[in-house]
Amino acid sequence: MDYFNYRGAELYAEELKVADLALKYGTPLYIYSKATLERHVRAFEEALKGRPHLVCYAVKANSNLAILELMASMGVGFDVVSAGELSRVLRAGGRASDCVYSGVGKRRDEIAFALKAGIRCLNLESEAELEAVSAVARELNVVAPVAVRVNPDVDARTHPSISTGLKQNKFGIAFERAYAVYERIAADPHLKVSGIDCHIGSQMTSGAPIVEATQKLLDLYGRLRTLGISIDHIDIGGGLGVTYGDETPPSPYEYMQAVLSKIGDPELAVFVEPGRAMVANAGILVTETLYLKDQGDKRFAIVDAGMNDLIRPALYNSWMNIIEVQKSADKSEKRLYDVVGPVCESDDFLGRERRLAVKEGDFLAVRGAGAYGMAMASTYNSRPLCAEIMVDGDRVHVIRDRQSLEDLWRGEHLLNGE
Ligand SMILES: *Cc1c(COP(=O)(O)O)cnc(C)c1O
Numbered sequence: 001m002d003y004f005n006y007r008g009a010e011l012y013a014e015e016l017k018v019a020d021l022a023l024k025y026g027t028p029l030y031i032y033s034k035a036t037l038e039r040h041v042r043a044f045e046e047a048l049k050g051r052p053h054l055v056c057y058a059v060k061a062n063s064n065l066a067i068l069e070l071m072a073s074m075g076v077g078f079d080v081v082s083a084g085e086l087s088r089v090l091r092a093g094g095r096a097s098d099c100v101y102s103g104v105g106k107r108r109d110e111i112a113f114a115l116k117a118g119i120r121c122l123n124l125e126s127e128a129e130l131e132a133v134s135a136v137a138r139e140l141n142v143v144a145p146v147a148v149r150v151n152p153d154v155d156a157r158t159h160p161s162i163s164t165g166l167k168q169n170k171f172g173i174a175f176e177r178a179y180a181v182y183e184r185i186a187a188d189p190h191l192k193v194s195g196i197d198c199h200i201g202s203q204m205t206s207g208a209p210i211v212e213a214t215q216k217l218l219d220l221y222g223r224l225r226t227l228g229i230s231i232d233h234i235d236i237g238g239g240l241g242v243t244y245g246d247e248t249p250p251s252p253y254e255y256m257q258a259v260l261s262k263i264g265d266p267e268l269a270v271f272v273e274p275g276r277a278m279v280a281n282a283g284i285l286v287t288e289t290l291y292l293k294d295q296g297d298k299r300f301a302i303v304d305a306g307m308n309d310l311i312r313p314a315l316y317n318s319w320m321n322i323i324e325v326q327k328s329a330d331k332s333e334k335r336l337y338d339v340v341g342p343v344c345e346s347d348d349f350l351g352r353e354r355r356l357a358v359k360e361g362d363f364l365a366v367r368g369a370g371a372y373g374m375a376m377a378s379t380y381n382s383r384p385l386c387a388e389i390m391v392d393g394d395r396v397h398v399i400r401d402r403q404s405l406e407d408l409w410r411g412e413h414l415l416n417g418e
Contacts, residue, residue, distance in 0.1 A: 002281045003033040004367065009327040011365060015394040018286060018325045022363045025387055026402060027288045028305035030374050034392040036282035037067065040252075041074045044274060047256035051270055054120070056100050058238045058275030059085040061371040066390055066399035067279065068092035077120065079238065079273040083110040086117060096120070100235060100271065102149065102199065104129075104170055111136045115144055123149045123197045123235070125172055127181060130191070137190035146185060147195035147235060150178045152216040156201025156209045156239060161316050165200025165213060172198065178220055186229050193229055195271065196221055199237025202276060205249040207258040210236055214259050221268075234263065235271035242280040244368045245319050252277060276371040283370025285310050286325065287350075289362045290342070299337050301358050306341025307348040308380040310366060310373050314347040322351045325363035333357040339364065343381050374400075382408050 003014045011018040013031045022029055044055045056079040057071045063085060068078070069092040077098030080086045089099060096117035104125040106114075111133055114122060124130050124146050137144040151172030154165045164171040173181055178196075185191045196217045200209055214236055221231050236259055241249035250258070256272065263270065287305035294300075312318040322339050334357045341348045350366055358364065377385055384403030389396050 001039070002036040004031075004036075004284055004365070006327065009329065011323065011325045013284070013391040016391055016396065018284070018365060019363055021389065021391070021396070022286045022288070022325065025389055025398070027286055027363065028309045028386040029286045030283055030369065030386060030388040030400075031286060032067065032279075032283045032370055032388065032390045032399070034070065034390050037070055037279065038074065040278045040282060041071060041076055043252040044256070044272065044278070045075070047253040048260075048270060048272070051260065052233075052267065053270045053272070054098065054233070056098075056235075056271055056273045057278055058273045059089065060375060061275030062279045062283070062373070062375050063088050064374065064388055064399050065092045066397060068094060071278075072098075077271075079275075083107075083113045086114055086119070090117065100147070100197070100273070102197070102273075106132075108132055108136055111144075112140060115140055115142055120145065121194045121197075121233075121235075122146045124181070125149050127173065127177075127184075130181065130184065134188050134190045143190055143192045145192050145194040147193075147197040147233075148173050148178050148181050148185070149197045149199065150175055150217060150220065152198050152200065152213040154200050154209050154213045154216070156204050157206065158201045158203050158239075158241070159316055159318075162202035163200070164202075165198060165209075175216060175220070179223060182224055182229055183227075193224075193231060195233040195235050196224075196231055197235040197237065197271075199273060200239060202239050203241040204239045205241040205247045207250045207255045210239065210255070211258050211262060214262050218262060231268070233269035233271050235273065238273040238275045238277075240274055240277040242276055242368060242371070244280075245321060249277075278371075280368045280371035283368075283373060285366040285369040285373060287364055287366070289358050289360055289364060292337075292358070292360055299335055301337040301339045301356065301364070303339055303341060303350065303364060305350065305366070305386070306343035306381070306383065307345060308343055308378045308383050309341070309386055310350060310369055311376050311378075312372055313350055314345070315376075320351060320369065321367040322354050322356065323365050323367060324356060324358065325365050328357035330357065343383070379403070379408055384408060
C-alpha cells in the first residue's frame with residue numbers, strides 16, 4: 001500500500017500530479033512519498049509493540065539524509081555497513097547508540113570511528129574481525145559491544161545474488177563455530193557480548209526461512225545461557241520482501257508475529273533490520289520517453305533514465321512495474337515495448353516486453369524504486385546523478401539537487417594539478 005495512485009488518468013504522488021512534478025523538477029526524477037514512509041515505519045513499530053525492540057533501518061537501501069532524518073524522528077535506529085553510512089545517520093540527527101554495524105569488511109579506522117561514536121553493537125562477521133575489534137577497543141580503552149552474525153545455513157529462497165545465509169555465502173560465522181566464538185568474546189575484557197545476529201537474504205516473500213533461522217539463533221541463545229553468557233538482543237536482520245509484481249509477501253505484522261511466537265523470553269529485545277520493506281514502495285523513478293524505435297520484431301521505448309540511475313533490472317534481472325504517468329484514453333494504442341535507457345550497454349534496460357501506450361515526450365514511472373535505486377546510482381557515461389524529491393501532502397521537499405556537469409569532475413585534476 002502506497003500513496004502513488006491514479007485519479008482518473010493522472011498518476012498522483014500524494015496530493016500532487018506526478019506529471020507536474022516531472023515538468024518542474026526535470027527527469028530522471030526520484031519521487032518519495034512521506035506518508036508511505038511513515039506508514040511503513042509505523043507498521044514495524046506496531047508489529048513489535050509491547051516488546052523491548054529496535055527497528056534498525058538498513059541505510060544501504062536508501063541513504064538520503066532526509067529519509068534518515070524522517071526515520072530518526074520516528075524513533076527508528078539504523079543498520080549501517082560503513083563509516084560513511086554511520087556519518088550520514090549522525091548528520092541526519094540519528095544516534096550511534098541506536099545503530100548496529102554489519103558488514104564483512106570493516107576497516108580498523110571504521111571500527112574505531114564506530115566505537116568512539118558509541119555504536120550500539122558491532123555485528124562480527126569473522127574471527128579475524130573479532131581480533132581486530134578487540135585490538136581497536138584495547139587501544140581506545142573501551143569495551144566493544146558485539147554480536148556474532150551467525151550464518152545459519154538457511155535458504156532464504158530468494159534470488160541467488162541477494163541470498164546471504166547459506167554456507168557458500170561470504171557472510172557471517174558458521175553456525176557450528178558460533179558457540180566457540182562467544183566463549184572467546186566472553187573471555188576478552190575489551191569485548192562485551194550483546195546479541196546474536198543473522199541476515200539471511202533479501203526480498204523474502206515468505207516468513208518460513210526467517211522463522212527457521214530464528215529457531216537456530218534461539219537454540220544457540222539457550223546454550224549460551226546455560227554457560228552463563230547472557231544475550232540482551234536477538235537481531236533477525238532484514239530481508240522482508242515487497243510487491244514489485246505479483247509477489248505476496250507477509251505484512252510486517254505477520255512476519256514479526258511468526259518470529260515473536262518463537263521467542264519465549266519477554267525480556268529479550270528483538271532487533272530487525274528492514275531496508276527494502278521500508279522504502280521500496282515509497283519511491284518511484286519518473287522518466288521521459290525520448291524516442292520510440294521500431295526494429296521490426298521489437299519495439300523500443302528509449303527513455304532518459306538508465307542503468308546508472310536504476311541498476312536493479314540490469315544487475316539482478318529484476319522485474320519492476322513501469323506505468324504511464326498520464327494514461328491514454330485509447331487502449332488500442334497499447335503496444336509491447338522494451339523500455340531502455342541511453343547508456344551504452346546492451347543490459348541498459350528498465351523493463352522488457354511491457355504493454356504501454358506511450359508517445360515521445362510522455363512520462364513513465366518505475367514503481368518500487370525507493371530501495372536500491374538512488375543508493376546504487378552512479379555517474380556512468382558521465383550522466384549527472386538525478387534529483388530526489390519528497391512529497392508531503394501537497395508540499396514538496398527537494399532532498400537532493402540534480403548534479404551539475406561541473407559536479408561530475410569534482411575532485412579530479414588535470415595533469416598540471418589544476
Ligand atoms: C542489506 C541488509 C539488510 C536489509 O535488507 P533488506 O532486504 O533491504 O531488508 C539488513 N541487514 C543487513 C546486514 C544487510 O546487509
